[in-house]
Amino acid sequence: MARKRIGELLVDKGLMTREQVETALKESQRRGELIGKTMIRLGLVSGEQLLQVLAEQLGIAFYPNLGQLLVSKGLASPQQMEAALRESQRRGEILGKTILRMGVVAEEQFLQVLAEQLGITFAPSLKEVQVADQLIKVVPARFVLHYKFMPLELKGTVMKVAVSDPMAVWVTEDLRLNLGYDIERVLAPEKEIQAAIRRYYGVGSETVEQILTRDVAGREAREAQDLAKVEEIEDVTRSADDASVIKLVNQLLSEAVTSRASDVHIEPFRERVRVRYRIDGILYDMHMPDEMRYLHSAIVSRIKIVSKLNVVERRLPQDGRAIIKIQEQQVDLRISIIPGLYGENVVIRILPVELLLTLEDLGFLPSELKMLQALMQQPHGVVFVTGPTGSGKTTTLYACLSVLNKEAVKVVTIEDPIEYELGGIMQFQVKPEIGLTFAAALRSILRHDPDIVMVGEVRDLETAELAIRTALTGHLIFSTLHTNDAASGATRLLNIGIEPYLIASSVNAFISQRLVRVICPECKTERQDRDLLPEPFRHAAVSYGKGCDACKSIGYRGRTAIHEIILLAPEIQELILNKASAAQIRQRAKALGFRTLFDAGVEKVHMGITTPEEVLRVTEPEALVSAQPVS
Numbered sequence: 001m002a003r004k005r006i007g008e009l010l011v012d013k014g015l016m017t018r019e020q021v022e023t024a025l026k027e028s029q030r031r032g033e034l035i036g037k038t039m040i041r042l043g044l045v046s047g048e049q050l051l052q053v054l055a056e057q058l059g060i061a062f063y064p065n066l067g068q069l070l071v072s073k074g075l076a077s078p079q080q081m082e083a084a085l086r087e088s089q090r091r092g093e094i095l096g097k098t099i100l101r102m103g104v105v106a107e108e109q110f111l112q113v114l115a116e117q118l119g120i121t122f123a124p125s126l127k128e129v130q131v132a133d134q135l136i137k138v139v140p141a142r143f144v145l146h147y148k149f150m151p152l153e154l155k156g157t158v159m160k161v162a163v164s165d166p167m168a169v170w171v172t173e174d175l176r177l178n179l180g181y182d183i184e185r186v187l188a189p190e191k192e193i194q195a196a197i198r199r200y201y202g203v204g205s206e207t208v209e210q211i212l213t214r215d216v217a218g219r220e221a222r223e224a225q226d227l228a229k230v231e232e233i234e235d236v237t238r239s240a241d242d243a244s245v246i247k248l249v250n251q252l253l254s255e256a257v258t259s260r261a262s263d264v265h266i267e268p269f270r271e272r273v274r275v276r277y278r279i280d281g282i283l284y285d286m287h288m289p290d291e292m293r294y295l296h297s298a299i300v301s302r303i304k305i306v307s308k309l310n311v312v313e314r315r316l317p318q319d320g321r322a323i324i325k326i327q328e329q330q331v332d333l334r335i336s337i338i339p340g341l342y343g344e345n346v347v348i349r350i351l352p353v354e355l356l357l358t359l360e361d362l363g364f365l366p367s368e369l370k371m372l373q374a375l376m377q378q379p380h381g382v383v384f385v386t387g388p389t390g391s392g393k394t395t396t397l398y399a400c401l402s403v404l405n406k407e408a409v410k411v412v413t414i415e416d417p418i419e420y421e422l423g424g425i426m427q428f429q430v431k432p433e434i435g436l437t438f439a440a441a442l443r444s445i446l447r448h449d450p451d452i453v454m455v456g457e458v459r460d461l462e463t464a465e466l467a468i469r470t471a472l473t474g475h476l477i478f479s480t481l482h483t484n485d486a487a488s489g490a491t492r493l494l495n496i497g498i499e500p501y502l503i504a505s506s507v508n509a510f511i512s513q514r515l516v517r518v519i520c521p522e523c524k525t526e527r528q529d530r531d532l533l534p535e536p537f538r539h540a541a542v543s544y545g546k547g548c549d550a551c552k553s554i555g556y557r558g559r560t561a562i563h564e565i566i567l568l569a570p571e572i573q574e575l576i577l578n579k580a581s582a583a584q585i586r587q588r589a590k591a592l593g594f595r596t597l598f599d600a601g602v603e604k605v606h607m608g609i610t611t612p613e614e615v616l617r618v619t620e621p622e623a624l625v626s627a628q629p630v631s
């Protein structure tokens with residue numbers, strides 16, 4: 001091992017005695033600290049001496065006059081350097097560390113000077129670097145975390161790694177011996193290396209390592225076990241209370257909140273546990289270390305404890321809820337657990353406890369906003385919001401209700417499930433298993449004399465009919481329908497079995513919506529190849545996100561809705577009375593000035609809000625729109 005060799009080297013040079021080396025070795029093992037660090041901390045050798053010896057041995061250029069170099073480059077004043085030197089001696093710390101800690105020179109400048117001096121490459125950012133999966137498999141997480149480096153590339157016998165501390169020369173030697181490759185170093189800022197480790201080795205990988213290496217013998221025993229027996233070998237309740245498991249679960253949730261994830265998926269497979277975050281509607285793999293497999297049941301138990309679920313029950317699905325505080329922000333968690341082949345699958349939905357949304361925030365354009373406001377001022381009638389699951393229908397309805405929620409009116413909702421709590425609004429959860437269906441709840445609620453009712457979803461004839469009759473008796477109703485576009489709303493109701501005259505006389509509007517991702521404002525750039533885009537996008541500026549820190553290189557940050565609104569003008573009512581097709585309704589609506597989802601999308605592309613790809617992902621250009629309900 002390199003550790004012993006460092007000791008021998010220092011003894012040979014007469015810088016330390018054999019006894020001192022032994023003491024340092026024991027101490028470093030006890031603390032799990034690098035031997036060189038222990039030696040410096042114990043005052044057995046100075047940082048500079050240690051480096052000089054190592055550098056000599058490894059044939060690396062040594063830079064004894066770092067201070068002078070920084071002064072000569074004009075990066076620090078002689079006074080600053082003198083103060084840093086005194087401080088480094090007082091603390092027994094390597095000068096470079098002190099300089100950074102005192103903020104004499106910024107890390108990036110400092111590393112640049114060092115790299116120049118050492119004749120190695122400096123990489124100010126690792127964001128663009130693509131690391132092969134194969135390489136990640138070759139270098140275990142525990143190595144990466146212990147030595148704080150990031151493997152970048154493997155070419156023949158040479159492995160290129162990013163390090164932030166070039167003074168830790170022994171690291172190169174340790175890596176060479178342990179991994180069996182020659183090591184070529186690239187200098188990079190510490191936070192860049194940490195971000196790369198998180199990206200390639202997974203969130204919380206450090207905690208996983210800590211838990212697993214704390215008891216190496218126990219871990220080997222566990223690995224030897226048949227995987228099917230994994231759930232039996234640990235006292236789950238105890239390990240779930242373990243401070244490290246708590247920390248790991250907190251890290252997973254906290255990173256999810258920071259990444260603006262809406263859901264966390266924890267999925268066990270035979271070999272590994274996959275953790276994915278849904279961010280702006282798309283799932284991203286968080287690349288957890290394979291070893292997390294052994295902690296899966298402890299993690300699930302911890303989640304069950306937080307959400308007050310039955311820890312012992314592992315054969316039946318369970319649903320729970322928890323309100324927790326993450327980074328000073330209260331979040332509402334909906335937990336769903338379903339047993340699978342290799343353990344329990346967990347999906348955690350993350351909801352902000354308070355929803356502060358205005359209609360403008362939801363993406364309504366000024367002309368649409370005017371229509372919507374007029375609809376909200378109607379004394380009675382139904383407004384249906386349509387779109388597939390995950391198109392933000394409920395959020396739009398909540399925002400409408402928040403606007404309407406005033407002292408003079410009573411607002412009631414019937415939902416399944418209640419997604420957000422709305423202050424001052426009576427919200428009811430349907431419970432079909434005890435007979436409290438949408439229709440049954442609506443019947444009871446009418447006796448509570450509401451003015452405005454939101455019915456979560458209209459799926460069957462009974463609910464649809466009741467909602468429409470309620471509207472006809474002087475109530476304003478908001479609801480959702482599961483159809484692709486606004487024009488199909490009417491045909492959907494006809495298909496359910498509602499009489500055409502009831503639709504024509506009660507419905508005020510069908511609004512359809514989709515969510516598109518918003519271009520990250522930090523890295524928004526104008527697109528130069530717009531001639532290559534489909535026809536409607538070519539005629540004005542088109543932007544895209546290049547990818548940056550703020551959007552985690554995705555190029556998008558957040559989502560907004562695009563809408564189409566069909567108002568039930570007399571001409572449209574007439575078509576419905578004649579049981580016209582969705583295509584006919586659409587055609588007539590267009591003649592009356594109706595703008596489709598696609599049109600709204602194109603407008604938002606030219607406004608620089610989203611991209612053609614996003615619009616094409618969630619809508620279909622005119623000719624392709626189907627009149628079928630979404631299955």
Ligand SMILES: [Zn+2]
Nearest residue numbers: 520523548551
């Ligand atoms: Zn960005």
